[in-house]
Amino acid sequence: MPTVHVFARDHINTDEIIPARHLTTDVEAELAPYAMEDYDRTFVRRVKPGDLIVAGADFGCGSSREHAVWALRGAGVGAVIAPNFARIFYRNAINNGFLALECEGIVEAFQDGDEADLDLRGGTITNRRTGVQLTFVPVPQFALDVQRAGGWLEYMREQENQAAQTQAHSAKEHTHA
Missing domain, CATH: 3.20.19.10 (Aconitase, domain 4)
Structure with missing residues (x-):
């Protein structure tokens, strides 16, 4: 409290x-x-x-x-x-x-x-x-996400890392198809 x-x-x-x-x-x-x-x-x-x-x-x-x-x-x-x-x-x-x-x-x-x-x-x-x-x-949820990340720069780093992981996962799926 x-x-x-x-x-x-x-x-x-x-x-x-x-x-x-x-x-x-x-x-x-x-x-x-x-x-x-x-x-x-x-x-x-x-x-x-x-x-x-x-x-x-x-x-x-x-x-x-x-x-x-x-x-x-x-x-x-x-x-x-x-x-x-x-x-x-x-x-x-x-x-x-x-x-x-x-x-x-x-x-x-x-x-x-x-x-x-x-x-x-x-x-x-x-x-x-x-x-x-x-x-x-x-x-708004966006502002809460920025707060949780510790700030705008940290939030953007998280977004970039997630995008890179998604891209890597997608590329991996395409090579095994």
Whole structure:
């Protein structure tokens, strides 16, 4: 059961998600200890794998650094849910197989520490404390496949490997016919 970490302010920028002074690596495990450091120094000690961030509008505004997604994913965040996202953060999230879910009214529906039920295919999130359920556009299977693969590049490598295996299998069948 994921715990919700509420960052209710609008316009949380990438410098707050991962401060520029820590951009000396692209390794998630090395970025993770600094996730949200300038917003909440205790966050990385509290977050558990699969936990959710609920945030205000325009989350991830600022620079285009992918490090923001990597730091959150490295810290164990399963998804960020906000009314909307800065487009470059949203695109980086998709490309890196990280869930950025747009949901109106999310900040008002949760308090820090609440537990949530998240149904990606059904497009709902439910606050277990209050029973309040909100809807968002369900995550398409394609996006779930990219997430499962670990990002767009990894997904494309899987697709290429599957195509090569199918082609090799087809060629083998034709030579034995």
